[in-house]
Amino acid sequence: MSTIFGVLAIFLWGALALLGNLTKALPAFQLLFMCFFVSFLLLFIKRLVTKQPLLALPTLGKAQTIIGIVGLFGFHFCYFMALKYAPLIEVSLIVYLWPLLLGVFVARSENKINAIIGGLVSFIGIVFLISDGGGFTINSQYFLGYLFAASCALLWSSYSLFMTRFDNHVDDIGWLSLYVAILALLAHIYFEQTVTRFSLTQTVGIFLLGLGPVGGAFYLWDIALKRGNKTLLASLSFLTPLLSTVLLVMAQQIHFSWAILIALAFVLIGAAISNYKCRPRSVNASHL
Template sequence: MATFIGLVAIISWGVLAVLGVYASSVPPFQLLFICFSVSALLLFLKRLIKREPLFTLPKLTLTQWIVATSGLFGFHFCYFLALRYAPPIEASLIAYLWPLLLGIAVANAHQRLFAVIGGALGFIGCGILVTGGESIQFNSEFTLGYGLAFICALIWSGYSWFMAGTKSDVEDIGWISIAVAVLALGSHLALESSYWDLSFNAWASAILLGLGPVGGAFYLWDIGLKFGNRQLLASLSFATPVISSIALFLFGISTLSTAISIAIVLIMVGALISNAVPALIMKRRLRQAANA
């Protein structure tokens, strides 16, 4: 069940692009502030419904505060800057190295080789989808943007690996969201012009982003990482751009391409190699040991 909940987070991230289109008029860090404010409100809404004390503080260590806050805020901060200093396709593709890095990090010793192979196939599938099957050229002019995108991959894979193993309550994401919202507001005031006279669609999309992919999904991802199959979730994370492309098509924003079919096959084969093959090998070894 926990793995399925983690999968719901991945699906939620897949609809981020659709909601992002309708919220495109909102400056990035202002949008981030709104989203994480909504995310924080989810904690208090849950406590209100369950009639729990509203303001009981979390028992997070200093390390947990630093890693979790820098993970959630640092990823988005570096990603927004990466899009400023590098073409979106290349930046997005480099950032999508995170499922590969996470898969390797959470794999056992006997799974690691298969995690690399399966993750590489998933990344190739993701690359075909992001680029539309066309070749891309990395230009040294955008080195800063590429570096920031790679930092995104390191941050999110590191955050996910850390949260998978740390002892913290899932609802602590709400308190971390408050810290991220404050940092986002500070970045907005320092780097952007404030614009609060938003359209209904922009406000609705921003709130839905906070309830889903840029807020609520982090609670679900925490459940999946702590109690589910981390290796499988890492493999399935490559499906995010596939889900995104399908969602954009369903909302009439873009068209489907054959690259989606190729990407789906590669991602699923990669997931099988990363998860099913090691399990079958281990099962065979156990059987042989039992018969010896």
């Protein structure tokens, strides 16, 4: 059941591009602040529904809280900065190294090679999808953007790894959301101009993002990381850009491409390789 929560989180992240189109006119950090504040409110909605104390303190320690904040806020901050200094295609490809890294991090020693090979196969599919089969070029002038994108991959895979080891309550994601919302507000004040009027579409988009890919998904991911199949979740995370593309096609915002099916084949093959269980070699008694 916990693994299913992780799959749901991946599906919600797949909806990010579609829902993001509803709010694309809003400043990035202002939008991040509002989405994470909605995520924080989910904590109180949950406690009201389950009749729990509303102001129960978080169970994360100081070091764990810092790791959580760095993971959640650091990822989004680096992503926005990466897009500022490098093209979207290259940034997206580098960021999607995180499932490969996570797969290697959580794999057992006897399955490390499988995790690396499977992750690389899946990543080839993502390269094909994002570049639409046209390839891409690395340009030294975008080095800073590439560095921020690589930081995204490292931050999110590391955050996911550490959360598997923390024995905290899922409600702590709500408190982390509050801290991230405050940091996003400060970043907005420093980097951006405030938009004060929202259309009905933008307002709906903000709440849907906060309930889903930029909020609710983090609660589901936390549950899945602690009790679900981590290797399988890392492999299936490569489906996120595929799901985004399919939803955009269904919404008639982009055209269908055969690259979708080719990428899906690579991702599924990569997942199968990553999750193949290598049996430990048995010691022959005759040699004892």
